[in-house]
Amino acid sequence: MPGENLSRDEARERAELLTVDGYDVVLDVRSAIGGPDGEGEQTSGPRTFRSVTTIRFRSARAGATTFADLIAPSVNAVTLDGTALDPATVFDGVRVTLADLSEGEHVLVVDAQCAYSRTGEGMHRFVDPEDGEVYLYTQYEPADARRVFANFEQPDLKAPFRFQVTAPEEWTVWSNGAEESRDGGVWRFAETKPISTYITAVVAGPYHYVTDSYSRTFADGTTLEIPLGAMCRKGLARHFDADDVFLITKQGLDFFHDNFDYPYPFGKYDQAFVPEYNLGAMENPGCVTFREEYIFRGKVTRAAYEGRANVILHEMAHMWFGDLVTMQWWDDLWLKESFADFMGVFAMVESTRFEDGWITFANNRKSWAYRADQLPSTHPITADIRDLEDAKLNFDGITYAKGASVLKQLVAYVGRDAFLEGARRYFKKHAYGNTQLGDLLSVLAETSGRDMTSWSRSWLQTAGVNSLTPVATYDAAGRITELAVLQEAAESHPELRPHRVAVGLYRRTPEGELVRYARAEADVAGPRTVITELAGAERPELILVNDDDLTYCKVRFDEVSLATLREHLGDITDPLARALCWSALWSLTRDGLMPARDFVSLVLAFAGRETDIGVLQMLHTWTRTALTHYAAPSWREEGGRASAEGALRELRLAAPGSEPQLAWARFFAAVAASDTDFQLLSGLLDGTARIDGLDVDQELRWAFLFPLASHGVADEAAIGAELTRDDTASGKRHQVRCLASRPSAAVKAQAWAGVVESDALSNALVEATILGFSQSSQRELLAPYAARYFEVIERVWAERSIQIGMAVVKGLFPALQDDPATLAATDGWLTAHADAAPALRRLVLEARDDLARGLRAQACDGGASDGGASDGGAV
Helix, strand or coil: CCCCCCEHHHHHHHHHHEEEEEEEEEEECHHHCCCCCCCCCCECECCEEEEEEEEEEEECCCCEEEEEECCCCEEEEEEECCEEECHHHHECCCEEEEEEECCEEEEEEEEEEEECECCCCEEEEEECCCCCCEEEEEECCCCCHHHCCCECCCCCCCECEEEEEECCCCCEEEECCCEEEEECCEEEECCCCCECHHHCCEEEECCEEEEEEEEEECCCCCEEEEEEEEEECHHHHHHCCHHHHHHHHHHHHHHHHHHHCCCCCCCCEEEEEECCCCCCEECCCCEEEEEHHHCCCCCCCHHHHHHHHHHHHHHHHHCCECCCEEECCHHHCHHHHHHHHHHHHHHHHHHCCCCCHHHHHHHHHHHHHHHHCCCCCCCCCCCCCCEHHHHHHCCCCHHHHHHHHHHHHHHHHHCHHHHHHHHHHHHHHHCCCEECHHHHHHHHHHHHCCCHHHHHHHHCCCCCCCEEEEEEEECCCCEEEEEEEEEECCCCCCCCCCEEEEEEEEEECCCCCEEEEEEEEEEECCCEEECHHHCCCECCCEEEECHHHCCCCEECCCHHHHHHHHHHHHHECCHHHHHHHHHHHHHHHHCCCCCHHHHHHHHHHHHHHCCCHHHHHHHHHHHHHHHHHHCCHHHHHHHHHHHHHHHHHHHHHCCCCCHHHHHHHHHHHHHCCCHHHHHHHHHHHHCCCCCCCCCCCHHHHHHHHHHHHHCCCCCHHHHHHHHHHCCCHHHHHHHHHHHHHCCCHHHHHHHHHHHHHCCCCCHHHHHHHHHHHCCHHHHHHHCCHHHHHHHHHHHHHHHCCHHHHHHHHHHCCCCCCCCHHHHHHHHHHHHHCCCCCHHHHHHHHHHHHHHHHHHHHHHHHHHHHHCCCCCCCCC
16 A cells, blocks of 8 residues: 555654654454454454554644554544544545644544454454454564554654553453553553554453562662563463473573663563464563464474573563664664574573573574575665565564674674673663664774774675685695685675684594594684694594684585595584584585585484484474475485485484484474375374374374375365364464365365465464465476466565565465476566565565575586586585
């Protein structure tokens, strides 16, 4: 809709004109219950709620015209300074025009009917299929508060907020501020500190709620008391381990108070685990929201608990980086997301039981960054965000994981103490304000004494990832005469950066362990850097550049090191070094420098010895990607069969009841392809087969049923019977995914229509349908949809919300039609649609790049059968 996509220039102009003094927001959500149950389209337009907003603001000059933001089906009344304005004249569906303002104070009141959401944007309404209960929550970032109340929707127009919510009396309601009073079904909340619109929040419904408290006494004798709360749907209450959530929360609050020297400023700390959530979590001060999948319905590995702890601490870091001090515009989104990503891991490693969190960061989180940084849409960490659509797409691996990686490098560069002191000064100087890049750099320059300008230019203001390769020469006695690190960059992003790296030398002990015996830290700059400290060291079997994961780079190996890894990767005793080697080998595979079959063989040979469960699960994910996208078509079937056989072997070898056993069971189900495989999965479901120690709980049952459905072994009746066993919101999502996965032309047509031609499905069921629709075993069945995809995406992007548009454009791209014809069709669409929405073009360009990368990797793998790609030199 015209005007919905706010531009940076419009925001800048409005910020120069307006100062916002406060909001009073009155919502009536009693309409959420009763009437149609929300399953399908409403017969008389969208279900709505009343929203009355009073905004007190000042104009810097007379005669100016500006606007307030509001996306609503209708507006009942608008008054400005007591004068009624005609809604039909001043409201166009997305903006309320405020014309000819006088200089000074103003009061705007907007009385609107806003729509409940089924896409996770704005006021989301969810009906629990298990008991019919209705749950509400809000989600706004970057700019969906305007779907709930009228406002000035940009991060640098901060103001205090007061919320009043009328809801069914049997419900409970939460917001950012503490509850001040409740009169029947009317809740009133304390005024917040000045915050941005996108982090305001309302959660309402019959949630299961648990409480605790946190207390902190400071050096001056004052005590900070923080009421803690955690909530979830009633149907999940029996699975909710709130004690562990509170434990991580208290440990995080201790860490941040120890290091930030700025008491938590937002009063209470509620954490709501909500259904059909599009994100991992959102840092609404005092009322943080999380996807409810972080409440585990079945057995999960330690990696899942670590992941949840990391998210809890990531959101907590935002209370300072993002909520207390907020970026001026989305260009500097990294000022909150990169810091929260880094500080979340930092806090987790130093204050919780997850002391190996940097391994997960190196192996998992950074792989997201490396992928994003090699796409044609890569951008500097400080990005050029022209408008809200740009902002929505920049919640990506660059802004989060690369930014966090660069901050990890920065700590190595300026020192931990200088970094944390810089953060403390930053909070004190800019509390409740807005900042840009220079504001942070200036305090870091003060505390470190380092020139931050050149560092920023290299790391924050340029895009791309460098490759670091060791080159060693030896004397006759086998000692190193020179060890140099070569730095390379892609032609498209030629910047060579300064890297603080550790270089480790490894060799085998008499017992066969591959251990580090020498290490040197150095500043790598330019195309070639000599590591003088390692001259004279005995010849290594493995040289690991970026040992200890200090910098952000692609690690390459010399020929000897690569040969060592092929034979002895599992012998590396240090788990971080081993994880870094796995990541480097995966990078080689993605870059078409190592055949996919070689990577799969390494996984099958050594993953069974992996001691870090998160790394093991990541290897399983990478292996599935290699089989689906990077393996030569002629080898796919053989590779899949070998993977299933290897997975079953490791499953049977794993200790009964262990986490590796569970991980291998899930991987086996994911790669199962033969009748024998399906027979075993069916037996595990019906009880005729058993693996000692493997508890086939409800979540694992769905994991086993899915491949049976996608290969035509389990029919609609079997899927329906499983839903009867698990008639819950989670079960419904699993059922929809299984139904859409069946190998039938009619099924695929129905799934396509349900997602593309209708908006009846909620965001969660759109996601489930798309996940079921595209199966690697169904390439021929899906072939007709390649052309249809390019016919519909521009219409879908224009008609649907950006969240659903992104899901459709990314999820239905014909990636499984991996041939030059699909690449040509993609190029043809891009050429013919040069004027399409930039965000839409970006998504298609990214999908095109993934497809082209896959074809290059397949060519590499296809050459492996004649030895053409497996045994090269330094890579």
